[in-house]
Amino acid sequence: MRALANRPLVAGCLITGLVALMALASFLWTPYDVTKLVVADRTQAPSFTHWFGTDHFGRDIASMIMVGARNSIAVALVAVGIGMGIGVPLGLFAAARGGLLDEALMRLNDLVFAFPALLSAIMITAIFGPGAINAIIAIGIFNVPVFARVARAGALSVWPREFILAARAAGKGQTLITVEHILPNIANQLLVQGTIQFALGILAEAGLSYLGLGAQPPMPSWGRMLFDAQTRMTIAPWMALFPGMAIVITVLGLNLLGDGIADLLDPKSRRRR
């Protein structure tokens, strides 16, 4: 019941669900084939036949947005997976051990933080060439210290609590305490951070594809579509409008979801309305 009264959560779930559904549906059906170029239909304004219009190759923008969602979601999701998979254990380990090891891991974190995601993506691309995989790696690497910090800070706030002392008095070691007591108590924070990084990943992927460093044609991607639209703003503004809105709505949905989860799980953070 409390979940239903939580408007950000409901809105976030709905939007995120719809975008995910759209991406999945694109595997089965799209209004038009995005790989087929129909030069006769190029730069058509939105109409009943092409809801969001067509691009300079005559491809249906609505269909491209559907297929592009796959790429955005896949890149951002895998990048979050990389960040969580490496960052969370590192953060938990640093918090459990403390001392020099903690200090060393945190310095390593500082180091990665010194390379903004776009910059590391550019470096990686400069060497290995552009592509979706490199975008994933670059965004993923940037996610690692984010999750490591959240996990460490969360764990450090749980460790001094009395139930941890009780668990130690029950002879439980660091690993067991971390798994049984620390992790469940910071899972919320990790989940919330996960949705935030997911949203940031979508934005970063769009930026990389816009620069031509992400997914390569003919695979449609939202960022690439905006790049193509840029030089045609005067003749076909819809080419820029709809992919951009797709990004905004997806990111908005994820952020609302994150806020909703935070509100639901942590009564202290709930903003009284």
Add this chain to the structure above:
Amino acid sequence: MSLLEIENLSLSIGTVPVLNGIDLSVRQGEIMALVGESGSGKSMTALTVMQLLPHAARTSGRVLFDGNDLATASEEHMCTLRGDDIGMVFQEPMTALNPLKTIGEQVAEGIRWHTRSSRAEAEDRTRRILDRVGLPEAKFPLSRYPHELSGGQRQRVVIAIACALKPRLLIADEPTTALDVVLQAQVLDLLRDLVAENRMGLLLISHDLAVVADMADRITILRNGRVMEDGETAQVLSAQTHPYTRQLAQASAHVPEIRAAAAARNTRKPEDPDSPLLSVRNLTRDYPGRRLSLFRRGTPTRAVDDVSFSIAPGRSVALVGRSGCGKSTLARMVLALDRPTAGEIRFRGETLTGRREAELKPARRDMQVVFQDPYGSFNPRQKVGKLVTEPLHLLEKAPTRAERREMAAAALAEVGLGPDALDKYPHEFSGGQRQRLSIARAIITRPQLVVADEPVSALDVSIRAQILDLFAELNARLGIAYLFITHDLTVARAITDEVMVMKEGRIVERGRTHEVLDNPQSDAAQELVSAAPDLKRALAGRLREQG
């Protein structure tokens, strides 16, 4: 006419009723105590007078200060009253001061705002009031920041802020609850003197009848937002006509019956037994000093200093002392949760010091722990069935699921809870019930020693009495020895055979509980005993005054 006159005040927050038709008055120069257990609405009454209630609060009734109704006063008018005519002191001195401003700025701010005086004048007044509350400028310059002061000193700053402009009404909301007994006595003395000097009215909010009996002229007893009884302090507390007053008074000096009977027979001297359960020899714990620079550290602080004692099987021993005296550090070392710098701990004749975690298992099985905070001592994400059985991890042979449930149910039965508790989460229980769960967890492996760190100090008096009964009963029935860490001498008196008094890391006095508390020898013990509020003594004093 009264300075403050609360008439038929009701208050609700959202849909939850908090106060229900409260009447209360404070006269000039008088100390009125508002007493109640947690949730009785006493703090909300204070915040209503200050008009600092949370946004969702709705009130009805009248709050007359000097004949003006504050309930309908504008915010501008309240701003001229607060800090000038009405001052307030809060419970938690550690968080009541802005960490980024000096104490001088924080005291002077209100003075400058209300009197429109110059910076120099305000600083002058600030100096005087800080000096008056016991923070002379020579030792505590105005440029000090709150984090450079101790809790007791910070509470003095808060009192200085409240009393800087000699308000006619002072409201003190549990002003000493966060302080140890010695500091409590000092702060109460200060408040009493300030009230007398300036002929202030004081509304003193407290849960502690003993404190109130000593301080207040009149008393109002609150329960669930209703006034149970009010009147002249000595009269109300000696007659105890209202059943709730009687219940409170009895609970606050409660001694479990089993113990009362045992105490009469108990004549054993606390000599060190031949085969002690626990023996501690020359135990010392140093904490590294503050880092002064990259390569230099300050001198280490010695939290526990060359402590030796032993506990016989089945004995209940109290460890008392002021806050920061090292008693919790000592307890943690006994529990092998902290490593001593030097010295030795033997449990059942085997040494614990320097052992690896795996080797400690058998000892841990027979030595468990109960903490103070019934809210913080459970993982909020685990069900009772799981958290009570946590120490079963220590058994040689892991019990089956069914065995675990059976053992958990048995442990719950020992502490007076039914097996239906197993599938609930800790937040579904009240504070007292949670402390029972905590005890169930501690006794599930049938230990021989339980270390209890302030196990009842977060509980209301009536609940505290029940938990003390439970401790006493488990001691008598299961023969569990206790090391009871407490700052509260009534608790020590209620359930322990022996008492050890600790000061600055050392044990300075040790003996049978009654003997030490009735006839303390060391300075530290005398200081504790004389500072400890005592309901009977305070009442006797009051009645004597009145002839």
Add this chain to the structure above:
Amino acid sequence: MTAYLAKRLAIAAITLALASVVVFSVLEIVPGDPARVMLGMNASEAQVEQLRQQMGLDGSPVQRYLHWAGNLLSLDFGRSYTYSVPVIDLIAERLAVSLPLALIALALSTAIAIPVGLYAASRRGKAGDAISMGAAQLGVAVPNFWFALLLVYLFAVWLRWLPAGGFPGWSAGVWPALKALMLPALALALPQAAILARVTRSALVDVLSEDYIRTARAKGMPWRKVLWGHALRNALIPVVTIMGLQFAFLLAGTIIIENVFYLPGLGRLIFQAITQRDLIVVESVVMLLVATVIAVNLIVDLSYALVDPRLRSRA
């Protein structure tokens, strides 16, 4: 205070040294010969050999690193292969665009975010809070380069108030140059302002529930004075942290935004250097940006100590 300062400085220096090792190693793990990669398949052996010498690709990796790092410290970044000029000159020229752009964006974002955050926190739960935070929620979701396209469409194509792109250079006068930077700065600043406004609001809301706020009110201080005198300074610490992090985002953001507006800045330089495989320029610009991020983080750490006396008195 000095211990805190020394520790922060040491950490920054170590991070910078490690970062240089990372950047250097990245060059090392380039598949094949870096000189060959830069010159492409059509270059002659002699050209490759010449570049190899110029890049100091002979000797052991450690020797080469020390040589390279030594040069960096003396601000000798080498010569750009494509532009045939010292990289330091190239950077200096481009910095004249990127640095003002990032600073204007940061100033703009702070100037928008702090008042909005203050307003929302002090109107908590009311309509003003809901509207401004709803707008912020939307702003956080907008990619800056898309926002840039919309701005171009609105102000350059439709209203024709401002140029759609390009940069006349500071020699053409301050005003035309600033005009050219206006839209890019706005595009960079607004999404960051949305984030900062949210952080400011939530930091203030947290602080306003603290006990010392109640103490200040019990002193009789009016709400306005409590907000400005007590709450804001305490809320500043998380806000400054985010501002520091945002500077890194702004720097990275310039890479995209400069491409949208055809501004001859560092971002465009590094982007072009990649397509032209001018690795010397790439590693130099990356090092410069990383050093800037580290320096900004150091400044943030030091500003904590200015705000918070508790940090000043401990190591």
